[in-house]
Amino acid sequence: MTREETPLGLTRRARKINRILAEFYPYAVPELDFENAFELLVATVLSAQTTDVRVNEVTPVLFARYPDAHALADARVEDVENIIRPTGFFRAKTASILGLSAALVERHGGEVPARLKDLVLLPGVGRKTANVVLHGAFGVPGITVDTHFGRLARRLGFTDLEDPVKVEHAVAALFPRKDWSVLSQNLVFHGRRICHARRPACGICPIAALCPSRGIGEMDPVAAAALGKYELAPGREELREHMLAGKTRRELRAMGYALNA
Structure with missing residues (x-):
């Protein structure tokens, strides 16, 4: 939470951030290959x-x-x-x-x-x-606090806590339970692709205007673009449809989709 932000304001900002990231990463799914x-x-x-x-x-x-x-x-x-x-x-x-x-x-x-x-x-x-x-x-909703999630939760002002379990509970309180898993995937994707640990690509960040840490990384759009690792390739809507149809990650790779950064 930022210094002048109310709890209600934080909740609204946090949920807006998640909506924007969901649109930016429509293919955000767990990146491990598995069949069961x-x-x-x-x-x-x-x-x-x-x-x-x-x-x-x-x-x-x-x-x-x-x-x-x-x-x-x-x-x-x-x-x-x-x-x-x-x-x-x-x-x-x-x-x-x-x-x-x-x-x-x-x-x-x-x-x-x-x-x-x-x-x-x-x-x-x-x-x-x-x-x-x-x-x-x-299909059980849950918040997965890895290093990317914890870093972004603090940078975005969702919490200032460090302990993963405390971070999990603090962030969970800001979102409906049904959104927990998607939020986890969105933050992990964003942490791997744009909001890097050492040098965030702030100049191309889709949620920069809502981020209290904006400016800690590269602000120049051209320089930031060179740091970013994100997919905006043609066919992402088709990819979403394949995922909804139940295609596995191995099947999607065989079809030519690059799913990993």
Whole structure:
């Protein structure tokens, strides 16, 4: 909240920002490739401290060999480490995905639970990962506070809090529950493409007029455009239709759409 802004004013500004970002990023969807809840859960754990692009390069091999929790729970540690090595921190990640797979088998018959309280008890799964899975696999609204979301929430004046759980609750209070997941995707997309950590591209930002941090980055439109990483390619309305029709990200890439920054 800015110094002279009322709580009502903050709520209205925050919701307007989300509407503008939704129009600017009509293709904003989770950028991890997955076919089911198990694949999304594992891919989200692997995405820590690396890019979704890198994760998407290794998961086809991983899931071809270990298609479900039962198979992955019985995998050899060395074999899994060799597959996911490119994602970094591969030993810790291997321990997490083998552990969560074993827990799924033991506690849930190999199925991914659709409740937050069950997901966060799995090895390597916190609230962020749980909310990603709940929304992406089960359609349950949730706010996913990663580094991009937290950075933008503070820059936009939604909150000045640092703790991810406190940020989640503070921002959630500004929006209807049905908007939580879309908001998360919009802020993450914007953080990756324009509102970068070190040098935001303020000169091409569609919400600059509503941002109390406007001017901390590059204001010159030409210079800012060189910093931006966003898609405004022809055919984005067709892309939206394909997504609404249920096309997977792998299918969309095969059709020629570039979905990752």
